[in-house]
């Protein structure tokens with residue numbers, strides 16, 4: 001029998017040693033979230049299927065969130081795997097599940113409720129929550145005007161939280177939360193008068209406004225907010241820290257601004273009237289020429305929607321337009337260009353599109369090899385509009401200013417200088433209406449975005465496709481039986 005006094009210290013030492021060993025082995029064995037992602041070689045991201053976040057076009061996956069998170073995955077050296085959730089509640093549920101996606105990149109606002117479930121990253125996009133109403137109805141101007149209105153918002157959204165807070169102060173406000181719809185549906189419902197009001201973030205409205213000619217901003221509800229990525233609270237800090245350094249880096253090196261420019265830089269180009277007109281022309285005019293755009297785009301290896309977007313910018317898809325400066329037809333070709341491209345009758349829509357396609361492919365081919373996509377496309381458009389010589393002048397001006405002559409964001413700042421003597425007198429090709437290609441490119445990018453979104457195959461089988469536009473390429477789909485439209 002061991003004397004007790006002898007047993008206790010030895011036992012305690014043993015216990016401490018075992019405990020330390022277990023703790024140490026736990027530290028050694030359990031990788032951090034970031035290590036796990038790197039070991040798996042896969043970054044699993046959850047998002048929403050919406051034009052402002054993630055969607056697929058004929059070239060594959062695209063969208064602001066997608067592009068940003070793709071660059072993050074590239075930085076980590078891992079493969080990106082995107083998952084989409086049907087609604088916001090499901091998105092947060094999925095994140096809590098063991099083995100679920102580690103990151104949400106879905107245009108999310110950091111609300112108080114959500115902070116109980118996830119850790120938010122540094123911000124990457126400033127937005128404002130906006131109350132949306134239908135043109136022709138009386139315009140609400142403050143929160144008091146929400147009383148007595150049929151209001152629907154996304155279930156579990158930051159906007160539902162905002163309305164809940166307002167209702168505490170003013171119980172007469174009624175609203176519905178729906179988990180069967182996306183932002184596009186909410187805007188359509190306002191557009192068609194099924195509901196009176198909705199509340200969405202300004203970036204979502206900007207992306208979608210063109211499909212819904214009747215929607216208008218009533219007022220901004222509260223302060224501006226910021227969209228952020230989110231990681232589940234159950235994870236350690238390794239991934240969120242890595243995300244924050246990445247976001248800080250892309251903020252500093254201009255990549256974030258370039259992405260914003262690509263997706264949002266041109267959204268205010270159309271305005272309400274333009275949006276309405278475009279929606280009409282999409283239905284009435286494009287179907288007559290779509291085949292030609294497709295045929296000749298394929299032949300010249302350009303995206304037909306880009307070609308169609310150029311056609312809209314040039315003539316609003318009208319084949320017999322003639323300008324005072326002598327350019328004519330659907331693609332507004334000059335006499336010289338038409339001749340060089342083998343076009344005998346510029347007012348013939350088919351010939352005009354063929355000539356335009358050939359000319360666009362030609363100017364793109366002439367560009368400096370140092371200009372890479374997507375900038376290459378924007379440079380080609382600018383060159384199509386103003387000519388390669390003037391574009392090179394602007395690139396030289398950019399270089400002199402210490403800017404990047406191969407980035408559209410930088411060169412477009414220089415182009416307007418070509419119309420100021422102080423600058424153009426020092427250039428090789430002299431005066432040019434340099435502001436013109438800037439708006440030319442911005443407009444075309446806007447039309448191109450719309451055509452890309454309207455003509456995406458994955459709308460098939462999704463609820464978001466219940467568009468009010470009968471446009472070519474839109475697959476109208478009925479919502480599932482158990483999710484009747486509101």
Ligand code: GLU
Nearest residue numbers: 107108109157158200201
């Ligand atoms: N940003 C919203 C949210 O955080 C999602 C929908 C929207 O952008 O309108 O809940």
